[in-house]
Amino acid sequence: MARSVIGVIGGSGLYDLPGLEDAHWQRVESPWGEPSDELRFGTIAGRPIVFLPRHGRGHRVSPSDIDYRANIDALKRAGVTDIVSVSAVGSYREDLSPGTFVLVDQFVDRTVRRASSFFGKGCVAHVAFGHPTSPGLMDRLAAAAEAEAIPVVRGGTYVCMEGPQFSTLAESRAYKAQGFDVIGMTNMPEAKLAREAEIPYATVAMVTDYDCWHPDHDHVDVAQVIKVLTDNADKARRLVARFAADFPLEHPPCPVGADHALDFAVMTAPDRRDPALVARLDAVAGRVLGR
Numbered sequence: 001m002a003r004s005v006i007g008v009i010g011g012s013g014l015y016d017l018p019g020l021e022d023a024h025w026q027r028v029e030s031p032w033g034e035p036s037d038e039l040r041f042g043t044i045a046g047r048p049i050v051f052l053p054r055h056g057r058g059h060r061v062s063p064s065d066i067d068y069r070a071n072i073d074a075l076k077r078a079g080v081t082d083i084v085s086v087s088a089v090g091s092y093r094e095d096l097s098p099g100t101f102v103l104v105d106q107f108v109d110r111t112v113r114r115a116s117s118f119f120g121k122g123c124v125a126h127v128a129f130g131h132p133t134s135p136g137l138m139d140r141l142a143a144a145a146e147a148e149a150i151p152v153v154r155g156g157t158y159v160c161m162e163g164p165q166f167s168t169l170a171e172s173r174a175y176k177a178q179g180f181d182v183i184g185m186t187n188m189p190e191a192k193l194a195r196e197a198e199i200p201y202a203t204v205a206m207v208t209d210y211d212c213w214h215p216d217h218d219h220v221d222v223a224q225v226i227k228v229l230t231d232n233a234d235k236a237r238r239l240v241a242r243f244a245a246d247f248p249l250e251h252p253p254c255p256v257g258a259d260h261a262l263d264f265a266v267m268t269a270p271d272r273r274d275p276a277l278v279a280r281l282d283a284v285a286g287r288v289l290g291r
């Protein structure tokens, strides 16, 4: 059984994890491109943690420009076995008011210009993705939230838009009518790539606004989002710290098999694989490609 290494991807408003002990920033090279920033290595209660600010320190990288493949590959190279992502979201439900934390369990991908797979011409693979988040991680996040007296809502569908503009009123109403619960711009293809890299993934979504469908609220603006984020950042850090401190030292098997997602996924015959692509897949898929 592998030693647990928790990866934390910090979203808007979360550019560092102040509770990390023995922490240092370190550049991790990836053959897939430029990660959003250096990785912050440290420990919490003796557990190794690797933190990555998704938009880079100072929020320099927009959702469409994030190199999600480089980020996930870098975390995999750093030995990460489990990922918790923290994200700001807009809400489509009256009861999910700003400040609410939601452990989303489903995603709908509406992004249009992002590389969303490590695989492709020369090495084709299809991973199962019916359950895109790990129930094991969500159970532990819910327990950590309870221990810290932070209310969380368990379950919800996150629709990922391309952005960077927020939705039109027509889009917002349509998403609400389709039954989506929250909206953001970053969790896709991040969650898809984590699955391909066999890293169980869960998201703590922090509601910052009602998008623009709500008759009693004006359109979304960044000042409003930042205010809610600032008011809640400390709660998010406490939640992540408690989750990490209580995490098993040995990686617990993922109930939906995310940590073995590639067992039966690769279609391309060994003698027909592109050696250059296979070389780039060394960290993500070395376990099944024999590298």
Ligand SMILES: CSC[C@H]1O[C@H](OP(=O)(O)O)[C@H](O)[C@@H]1O
Pocket: 010, 011, 012, 013, 054, 055, 063, 086, 087, 088, 089, 184, 185, 186, 187, 222, 225
């Ligand atoms: C500042 S609001 C819009 C911005 O915040 C969310 O990012 P993240 O998931 O990294 O917290 C949203 O997806 C947008 O990128």
Ligand SMILES: Nc1ncnc2[nH]cnc12
Pocket: 088, 089, 090, 091, 161, 166, 167, 183, 184, 185, 208, 209, 210, 211, 212, 220, 225
């Ligand atoms: N309303 C919204 N739409 C998309 N991304 C968001 N992130 C925070 N609020 C959002």
